[in-house]
Amino acid sequence: MMVAISIGAVTVPLGDVWRIVLHHLTGAGPVGDPATDQIVWNFRAPRVVLAALVGAGLAVSGVVLQAVVSNPLADPTVLGFSYGASLGAVLVITATGTALGGLGASTAAFLGALTAGALVFLLGQRRGRLAPTRLVLSGVAVGYVFLSATSFLQLQATPNELRTVMFWMLGSVAGAQWSQLPTVSAVVLTTTVVLTLFGRRLNVLLAGDESATALGVDVNRLRAVLLVLSSLLTGTVIAVAGGIGFVGLMIPHLVRLAIGADHRKLLPVTALLGANYLVIVDLLSRTLNRPNELPLGILTALLGAPFFLWLLRHNKGLDTG
Amino acid sequence: MKLTIDRLHITLDRQPILRDVTLEADKGDIVGLVGPNGSGKSTLLRAVYRSLRPTRGVVRVGGDDVWALSPRAAARRAAAVLQDSTGNTTGLSVTEIVSLGRSPHHGLLDRDGAEDHRAVAEAIDRCGVRPLADRDFASLSGGERQRVLLARALAQHPELLVLDELTNHLDIRARFELLDLIRATGITTLAVLHDLDLAARLCDRLIVLHEGTVITAGPVLEVLTPAILHDVFGVRAGTDRHPDGVVRITYAAEPLAPKPGARTADASSQR
Numbered sequence: 001m002m003v004a005i006s007i008g009a010v011t012v013p014l015g016d017v018w019r020i021v022l023h024h025l026t027g028a029g030p031v032g033d034p035a036t037d038q039i040v041w042n043f044r045a046p047r048v049v050l051a052a053l054v055g056a057g058l059a060v061s062g063v064v065l066q067a068v069v070s071n072p073l074a075d076p077t078v079l080g081f082s083y084g085a086s087l088g089a090v091l092v093i094t095a096t097g098t099a100l101g102g103l104g105a106s107t108a109a110f111l112g113a114l115t116a117g118a119l120v121f122l123l124g125q126r127r128g129r130l131a132p133t134r135l136v137l138s139g140v141a142v143g144y145v146f147l148s149a150t151s152f153l154q155l156q157a158t159p160n161e162l163r164t165v166m167f168w169m170l171g172s173v174a175g176a177q178w179s180q181l182p183t184v185s186a187v188v189l190t191t192t193v194v195l196t197l198f199g200r201r202l203n204v205l206l207a208g209d210e211s212a213t214a215l216g217v218d219v220n221r222l223r224a225v226l227l228v229l230s231s232l233l234t235g236t237v238i239a240v241a242g243g244i245g246f247v248g249l250m251i252p253h254l255v256r257l258a259i260g261a262d263h264r265k266l267l268p269v270t271a272l273l274g275a276n277y278l279v280i281v282d283l284l285s286r287t288l289n290r291p292n293e294l295p296l297g298i299l300t301a302l303l304g305a306p307f308f309l310w311l312l313r314h315n316k317g318l319d320t321g
Numbered sequence: 322m323k324l325t326i327d328r329l330h331i332t333l334d335r336q337p338i339l340r341d342v343t344l345e346a347d348k349g350d351i352v353g354l355v356g357p358n359g360s361g362k363s364t365l366l367r368a369v370y371r372s373l374r375p376t377r378g379v380v381r382v383g384g385d386d387v388w389a390l391s392p393r394a395a396a397r398r399a400a401a402v403l404q405d406s407t408g409n410t411t412g413l414s415v416t417e418i419v420s421l422g423r424s425p426h427h428g429l430l431d432r433d434g435a436e437d438h439r440a441v442a443e444a445i446d447r448c449g450v451r452p453l454a455d456r457d458f459a460s461l462s463g464g465e466r467q468r469v470l471l472a473r474a475l476a477q478h479p480e481l482l483v484l485d486e487l488t489n490h491l492d493i494r495a496r497f498e499l500l501d502l503i504r505a506t507g508i509t510t511l512a513v514l515h516d517l518d519l520a521a522r523l524c525d526r527l528i529v530l531h532e533g534t535v536i537t538a539g540p541v542l543e544v545l546t547p548a549i550l551h552d553v554f555g556v557r558a559g560t561d562r563h564p565d566g567v568v569r570i571t572y573a574a575e576p577l578a579p580k581p582g583a584r585t586a587d588a589s590s591q592r
Binding site (some may be wrong): 145207211212 | 365370386391392393394395396397399401404405406407408409410411412413414417418420421422424425427428430467475478483566
């Protein structure tokens with residue numbers, strides 16, 4: 001993370017970064033050049049921290065959603081959460097012309113993701129029980145509805161708005177501010193810890209619904225709790241960073257291939273890898289094409305997918321399931 | 322632990338699936354549940370492992386109504402091995418699968434303790450799956466999987482085993498191995514079995530279920546009569562106890578009897 005803070009349009013020596021961060025955290029040591037301090041503490045540091053939180057949040061939701069609907073393809077996008085968030089953000093951007101990262105767009109995105117979550121939750125029930133297949137199908141359908149509404153709004157948008165919309169939908173942490181971090185980190189850390197505590201029950205869920213019931217798990221209630229927690233988590237991170245794909249789908253699989261599917265280990269490791277991955281991707285997004293920035297969503301898949309495919313070829317475990 | 326099912330009714334989508342089912346299994350008994358497809362066997366099991374709430378009637382395990390117990394408390398008494406197709410166990414090792422059996426013994430904040438490791442190791446050894454302990458569960462053969470699932474059930478330290486078609490799709494040796502394993506546990510068992518020969522071998526008593534009601538119950542030879550085989554299962558066959566003590570079913574050269582429709586007067590007279 002320190003390296004990621006030091007590199008950017010202006011490269012700050014690693015030693016200076018340490019000194020500045022230490023100064024702000026402990027109040028000790030010299031501040032040094034105010035311009036460098038400004039870059040490191042007010043622009044880069046919150047951005048790197050936010051990237052880590054968003055990466056962790058998306059990856060953790062991916063793990064949980066895959067278990068909840070017992071489908072390896074599930075992630076916040078497939079279940080419609082991301083499209084709900086997009087619609088919320090696009091509504092605000094096109095209605096008000098708000099700039100990226102504006103509080104209005106974030107709030108609307110958060111509400112959009114939760115609305116999508118609630119719809120999927122309601123439509124995913126059969127005889128009062130949440131059915132995995134129905135959940136996935138409802139998620140896909142809800143996603144399409146939100147997507148077409150979003151597309152319609154995009155057609156109506158001015159070119160300037162459209163650029164903002166595109167950038168938002170492909171994801172970015174460029175607008176990071178310290179003021180956002182307490183809320184986001186509280187949500188990401190709390191839900192990750194709580195979900196890890198649910199690790200044993202998530203494992204039981206893998207045995208199938210009937211078997212899980214016989215193992216003492218109230219499957220329906222567990223699904224409901226997990227769905228609420230993961231839509232809260234996804235809504236929070238998408239609201240501040242936009243629709244970043246791939247992380248929620250692939251990072252969980254990568255970690256599963258490496259350490260297995262025991263959620264008590266899988267969840268914390270996935271959170272860490274997701275965090276690191278997005279910090280690296282964000283670093284690349286602002287250095288590859290200096291001084292312009294690339295949206296995160298473009299890079300996450302472009303970099304991650306080939307590696308994932310390579311790993312898949314060298315592992316036979318996935319085919320036997 | 323004793324299992325008592327008392328005047329159980331289950332209705333699904335306004336369709337009566339089970340009607341007035343009463344049965345008992347004493348401590349250590351192996352009770353077989355037999356009957357044609359759709360007779361309500363699996364539904365009856367679901368009421369026992371607390372997956373389906375009875376419309377009327379009670380299921381008691383060890384004297385307590387399972388629906389008055391918490392899900393975890395019920396799972397500490399009764400363990401089940403089921404034909405469950407909804408799961409996705411990719412990436413879980415055999416040991417991790419067997420460890421799932423410990424989950425009813427733990428709340429959210431508990432970690433695995435020495436007792437859990439002991440219970441898991443014991444169950445693995447008992448079912449002879451020690452050599453598979455680190456394998457991915459998804460990579461096992463059908464017979465190996467069933468042994469692992471039985472180990473998971475034993476790790477639960479249950480006082481009642483509920484088994485749904487445990488020996489389906491297994492080769493003949495694997496079937497007999499599983500039957501021996503279950504007998505050796507000494508745990509009260511309620512088992513749904515399609516294969517009548519296996520049911521006759523394994524069970525102390527059989528219960529014949531047909532269209533949601535108990536047609537007859539009792540020792541194997543008293544239950545698998547030519548009349549029942551004819552009226553309930555729609556086959557012509559005879560049963561007899563061989564000198565080695567095993568009850569065998571001999572099917573007629575032309576085994577197909579008229580297909581059983583609604584319960585015949587003949588069958589009800591057997592009750």
